[in-house]
Each structure stands twice: as C-alpha cells, then as structure tokens.
Amino acid sequence: MEKTVGAIGRAVRSNVVADSQTNSAWATLLDIEPREAGRRPLHDRLTRALRAAIRDGRLGTGAAVPPSRALAEELACSRWVVTEAYGQLIAEGYLAARVGSATRVSWSPETIPARRATSGPTQPPVRYDLAPGLPDLRAFPRRRWAEAVHAVTGSAGRYDLGPPDPAGHPGLRGTVAEYLRRSRGAEAQPGSVVVCAGITDGLFRICRALRAEGIAEVAVEDPGWGRLRDAVTSAGLRIHPVPVDREGVRVAELARAGGPRAVVVGAAHQFPTGAMLSPARRAELVRWARAVDGYVVEDDYDAEFRYDRRPIAVMQGLDPRRVFLVGSVSKTLSPALGLGWLVAPPARLPALMAANAVAAPPPVLDQLALATFVDRGWYDTHLRAARRRFRTRRDVLVRELAARVPQSRVAGTAAGLHILLHLPDGTDTDTVVTAAAGSGLRLVDLDAYRSGRSGPPALVLGYGNITDAEIPPAVALLRKALEAPRSRRRALPVPPRRPA
Incomplete structure (x- = not known):
C-alpha cells in the first residue's frame, strides 16, 4: 500500500477494509492528478479519478465506495472534498446512495441505457434544500438586471468593447470603491480595487502574489469553506488550520504557529460557525500582521445581511496596508453572474498584477451592468x-x-x-x-x-x-x-x- 498522507497527486491505494470484501472499492487504485494539472481544485481532481475508475471497470457495478469520513482521512483532506466528489457523481448517475446502505457504483456501459429507460431515480429528488451557499434565486431582480444590461449595451463606447483592463473596467472599480466606503466602512479607492470572478478567484490571485513575495504558508479558519482552502493550495501555498470559537479565529494560536504570515478570516460573519470576530480579536489580528510583516485576507462573506443591528464595518479600515478585502455578489444577487472584487493594499497592487499577468477579468458588459445596477440605487x-x-x-x-x-x-x-x-x-x-x-x-x-x-x-x-x-x-x-x-x-x- 502506498502511504496516502501527503500523497495527493500520486496513485493512492487504500486497504482499510479486509480483502475478503471483494465488492468494496476501498482497494481500488485512484489516479489523482497532481495539484499543478490545470490548477483544478482537489474535489474536482478526485471526481475525475473516481469517474475514470468507474468507466474503465476498476470500480464495477455495485462496488461500495468508502464512507466520506474514512476516505478523507486516508487522503489527508477535508471531508468536504470527498462529499463534493460523491455528490457530483451521484448527480451524474455514476454512484447511488441509499438510506442504511453504503454508496455504491450504479453505472455500467452495458446496462446504463436499459436502467435509465426502465427504472426510476436511485435517490429521491431534493424536495427541500437546507444546504448553505445560495441566496434566494427566486428573488433575482430579473427585470432590473435586464434593464441594466440593455442600457450598457446601447451606451458602451467603442473603447469599452476593446481589450479589457486586467484590473477591471474603471467604471465598476469606481462604483465598487464608493459602495464599499459608504456601506462597509472600507478604505477603498478606485485604484486599489481589482475586479475578479468572485471571492475564490480573488483569493487565488492574492495567494499568487503572496507566493511571489516569499510567503509559503497561509492560515485558514477551522472549520471553514473548503473552496477557500482549495484556492490557497491551488496557488501553491500550504494551509495551516486555526480553530475558531465564539469570538472568531483564535489569534493567540495563530501567533504560536510561527510559520504563517498570512491568514484568511471571515470577520463579519464566519462560515460556517456564524461567529463575529470580536473587537479585541480584530485589533489583535492587525497587531499580529504588523509583527510578522504579514497580511490578513478578509472574506466579506454575506456580511450585508445582519438582522439584530446594522451590518458591522469591515476590519480592512483598521489597517488598509495589511488587509486585503474580497467580496462578490454571489450571496446578494446570484453566483451565476461571476462578479466580485478585491481591495488590495496600495503598495501591493503592482505585485498583485504582476503575479497574475494572464488573469482575465469578467466580461466588460457584465461589469458595466453591475455598475449601472449599483449606481441607479437598484442594488441597495x-x-x-x-x-x-x-x-x-x-x-x-x-x-x-x-x-x-x-x-x-x-x-x-x-x-x-x-x-x-x-x-x-x-x-x-x-x-x-x-x-x-x-x-x-x-x-x-x-x-x-x-x-x-x-x-x-x-x-x-x-x-x-x-x-x-x-x-x-x-x-x-x-x-x-x-x-x-x-x-x-x-x-x-x-x-x-x-x-x-
């Protein structure tokens, strides 16, 4: 058996289950692409490896795949990575999950057409979705958004239709800077704003810039959103999990870690614990960044939605030289728009652009539509x-x-x-x-x-x-x-x- 801890990127074999269980997939060789292959996140690479094993017959029909917790421990990754891979393959029809039974392979090249024609779904359709991560898609302002798209399509200048500015259209950068100053208490100027495809994209760009500056390890909140961890590792950096309590990330443990010089935090509303970073921890975190000559990446996740008081301001305003701010409209409008932003410390902006020279901004007309949507007051x-x-x-x-x-x-x-x-x-x-x-x-x-x-x-x-x-x-x-x-x-x- 190959040792699996740290073996992502090599062929990985598991032998946790006794060999007598011949229908088990635990002993199947998974050929997981190395991290550098197209910079795909780990859950996508695991999905591809499992799909390939099923298609070429190494995982036969009826074979049981490992419980998500067991496979996550063996691959030394978050359980979220495995559940995302299993969920995708269940949706594609390669796996089937049944109550009280293991998740098993449901696909075979000989029988799949007949099964689809004669049998119903292996899993009941989702009637009620209490999973996190989506806004109210029924309430997307279709008419107003269509008006914004129509307006910019008719009014865009010829230069707007040319090669896009890598940092984003100046019109949207100015609109975002003004919005963040008035609604989130940020210290933002148009020149410090970079338009990106969302928070994950923004974090990946930041991590590339941090790596270029010699930072090799980034602290992340534990528990935390798996895609943020994927963004860090995809940029070639190591992650260092730091626990979260009722006051947010434990800065004292971060300081004792020694290695990280950057940390990703959800200050206004941490996912998934829902904790708010306390005023004392905010000040302590800024002091830590100054002491280690490091940076804080503030994830402004769903921070506009506060119900017991006004939304709390971003911590980026405490020290704009040490704090990156990332945000998007994924939780306020729709993730389908693929529109977000990051606010960089002014001195780090050249390094940020140089480290991501081929990074493409979202389509210009979409950027202008968002600027129009905000400027006309429709976003508020x-x-x-x-x-x-x-x-x-x-x-x-x-x-x-x-x-x-x-x-x-x-x-x-x-x-x-x-x-x-x-x-x-x-x-x-x-x-x-x-x-x-x-x-x-x-x-x-x-x-x-x-x-x-x-x-x-x-x-x-x-x-x-x-x-x-x-x-x-x-x-x-x-x-x-x-x-x-x-x-x-x-x-x-x-x-x-x-x-x-």
Whole structure:
C-alpha cells in the first residue's frame, strides 16, 4: 500500500477494509492528478479519478465506495472534498446512495441505457434544500438586471468593447470603491480595487502574489469553506488550520504557529460557525500582521445581511496596508453572474498584477451592468428587501427548530444565510444526513467543513434558497431523520486533530 498522507497527486491505494470484501472499492487504485494539472481544485481532481475508475471497470457495478469520513482521512483532506466528489457523481448517475446502505457504483456501459429507460431515480429528488451557499434565486431582480444590461449595451463606447483592463473596467472599480466606503466602512479607492470572478478567484490571485513575495504558508479558519482552502493550495501555498470559537479565529494560536504570515478570516460573519470576530480579536489580528510583516485576507462573506443591528464595518479600515478585502455578489444577487472584487493594499497592487499577468477579468458588459445596477440605487433596494425576507425566514427556521427539535441548539450571530445547529452528543450525523436525503431533504454535516477528524455533531443549515412555507415540512423531515435507526452512537471523546 502506498502511504496516502501527503500523497495527493500520486496513485493512492487504500486497504482499510479486509480483502475478503471483494465488492468494496476501498482497494481500488485512484489516479489523482497532481495539484499543478490545470490548477483544478482537489474535489474536482478526485471526481475525475473516481469517474475514470468507474468507466474503465476498476470500480464495477455495485462496488461500495468508502464512507466520506474514512476516505478523507486516508487522503489527508477535508471531508468536504470527498462529499463534493460523491455528490457530483451521484448527480451524474455514476454512484447511488441509499438510506442504511453504503454508496455504491450504479453505472455500467452495458446496462446504463436499459436502467435509465426502465427504472426510476436511485435517490429521491431534493424536495427541500437546507444546504448553505445560495441566496434566494427566486428573488433575482430579473427585470432590473435586464434593464441594466440593455442600457450598457446601447451606451458602451467603442473603447469599452476593446481589450479589457486586467484590473477591471474603471467604471465598476469606481462604483465598487464608493459602495464599499459608504456601506462597509472600507478604505477603498478606485485604484486599489481589482475586479475578479468572485471571492475564490480573488483569493487565488492574492495567494499568487503572496507566493511571489516569499510567503509559503497561509492560515485558514477551522472549520471553514473548503473552496477557500482549495484556492490557497491551488496557488501553491500550504494551509495551516486555526480553530475558531465564539469570538472568531483564535489569534493567540495563530501567533504560536510561527510559520504563517498570512491568514484568511471571515470577520463579519464566519462560515460556517456564524461567529463575529470580536473587537479585541480584530485589533489583535492587525497587531499580529504588523509583527510578522504579514497580511490578513478578509472574506466579506454575506456580511450585508445582519438582522439584530446594522451590518458591522469591515476590519480592512483598521489597517488598509495589511488587509486585503474580497467580496462578490454571489450571496446578494446570484453566483451565476461571476462578479466580485478585491481591495488590495496600495503598495501591493503592482505585485498583485504582476503575479497574475494572464488573469482575465469578467466580461466588460457584465461589469458595466453591475455598475449601472449599483449606481441607479437598484442594488441597495434589492438588499433592503432581501434583509427583510431573510430575517423573517431565519426567525421561522429558529422557531420551528425550537418546537420540533428542542434537544438541539442554534449558534451563531443573527446574520447571513445559514445557522449552525448543534445536535445532542452521540448523534451520528452521517446517518442523519443519509436518512434525510432518502426523504428528499438535503442537509450538510459540519464535519464537511472541518480540516481534521470529526468533532461534536452539528449541521450547517442554509435558508437562503428555501421558501418560508417550505421550512416547517423541512424541519419535520429533519426530526424524522434524527429519530431514524442508527442516528445515535455511543458518545466518544473527540480525537485530536491530525496535523495539517
């Protein structure tokens, strides 16, 4: 057996299960592309490796793939990477997941046409989606956006239709800078704004620039969004997970780590814990960056949505020379637009552009449409309506959980598009998620966002893309999933985290 820890990019074999289980996929060779191959994120490379193993017959029909937690431990990666790969292959018809059973290969070249013609889906369709990550796509302002696109298509000058500025169109850069100053308290000028395709793209660009300056390791929050970790590693940097508590990232542990000179944080609303970085931690983090001659990358994730008070200002204003700010319209309008921005310390802007010389900005007409949408006040109007809608929806979800799942506990700031639901000790979240999926309810385990081994049981529940009326039946299905057989396990001490 090849050693798997640190072996991403080589052929990896697992032999955790006894050889007598001949229908198991655990002993199958997975040829995972090296990290440098097209800079694809790890979950995409794992999906490709599994798909290839199925197509060429190394994974036969009916073969069981490893549980996501076990494969994640063997590949030394986040469980989110494995669940994303499995979810994609289930959607494509290569794998099938059933309640109370392992996830198995459902595809074969000889039988797939007949099966699709004569049998129904292997998994019930999603009726209620409580997974995080999406805004209310039903509420996308189609008419106003169409008006903005129509306006810029007719008014764009001939030079606007030429080769785009690598940093973004000056019109949108000016609009974003003004918006961030008035609404987020940022220290931003048009010249310090770079237009990009979203937060992940912005972070990748920043990491390329940090690497060019000799920084080799970046600290990330644990738990945290897996795609941010992928962006860091895709840029050729190592990640160093740092725990998060009720006040946000533990700066003291970051200082003791010694190696990292950069850290990615969600200051206004951390994903997935929902914590807000406390004023003391903000000041402490800035002092740390100055002491190590390093940088903070502030992820302004869904920060416009705060329900118990006005949205808190970005921490970038505390020290614009040390803090990069990244944001997008993915959670406020739609991820389909592919529009975001980063605000760079002025002295770092030349290095940022030089390190990403071939990085292309989003289409110019889309940039101009967003600038028009913001300049005409339509963006502010949309945000005000969205805040009212999401506040009501969050209240409904919290109330239903209190009534139907009283043994659970909601955590996190009253903000954003998700909540963290702590479950009773000993709950088997794998079984809960599987049982819910069998009923058409999509859930996400907090373990999917942890960097190391599993921790206390919890679910990350998103309410952005579900209607108010759908919440009561969705919570009723969640309660049934919690009551399903094998949803409880003997409580064990949480094992120590594996070093990154």
